[in-house]
Amino acid sequence: MLVEELMNRNMITLPPKATINEALQLLEKHKIRHITIVDEAMQVLGIVSDRDVRDASPSTFLDTSDFHILNKEIQTIMTSPVITIHPMDFVEEIAYIFYDKEIACLPVVSQNKLVGVVTEKDMLYKLIQLTGTHEQSSLIEVKVPDLPGQLPKVASVFVNHNVNIVSVLLYPYKDPDYKILVFRVKTLNPMPIINDLRDAGYTLLWPNNIMEPKK
Known part of the structure; x- marks a missing residue:
């Protein structure tokens, strides 16, 4: 099976100058765990997880003046460079990348542009389908x-x-x-x-x- 058959084409992205607060709102609105950071040409610059955003966010017990941290640019906390995969890669092979690199999301890139994403949850669901346990x-x-x-x-x-x-x-x-x-x-x-x-x-x-x- 190829990645293009599994990947999610409804990507949630942000530009590098978006704020941490914008990322926080997107994560909560779409119930997702990762946001890919791209430039105007949809080239992948980095990736941000819900944990990255949570770690960068101030505690609710702190003084309200500390919440200015949420206005910092997302590029200050994103992971870069990013491991990416291609739509024509085999799903069985990228499963090893998830395991070996201990990551939970892989952007799918074709001709230098983001075209989809695959998460560990996608992989697990596909395994359920392939084994027929559902x-x-x-x-x-x-x-x-x-x-x-x-x-x-x-x-x-x-x-x-x-x-x-x-x-x-x-x-x-x-x-x-x-x-x-x-x-x-x-x-x-x-x-x-x-x-x-x-x-x-x-x-x-x-x-x-x-x-x-x-x-």
């Missing part, structure tokens, strides 16, 4: 040898039951000779599939592979 479904984890052709073999069991697969994930296993296939399937009664997988000799990690004792 749909009514069942989860099945299957341990398979790390060999070619395992995915279609396991998936054929779901096909035999005429059940749609919502998502498939591949995880490493503690033993490098194996992988974990995680299926989310569109059924609330996965037991017939689970039984067939067990009968085919597959080890299930969820539901666990312990069979119920015979009566």
Whole structure:
């Protein structure tokens, strides 16, 4: 998936000479956590978070004369330079930037101009969509040898039951000779599939592979 499919094109921006108070009002009005600072050509100059604004704002317990701080220019507290991404970057790759740099917002730049933003909340929501956890479904984890052709073999069991697969994930296993296939399937009664997988000799990690004792 590309960044252009995920990014928010309704950007909230401010010029560098805007005041801290203006930023504070925008953050509260739009219920956002970041404002990108741009020049007249929409080139990214910096970024300001709600924490930056909060830290720069005077305490309500101080004398009212201290509130002149809110009239300072936003460029005095913005973070610059800014890490930016491109609309044609892969979402999977920018996820690592969020993690590695410990940031919560990335401006999207094309031809030197701001065209969108992506936040960590956007990334989290997309992960929810990709894994299908927002749909009514069942989860099945299957341990398979790390060999070619395992995915279609396991998936054929779901096909035999005429059940749609919502998502498939591949995880490493503690033993490098194996992988974990995680299926989310569109059924609330996965037991017939689970039984067939067990009968085919597959080890299930969820539901666990312990069979119920015979009566």
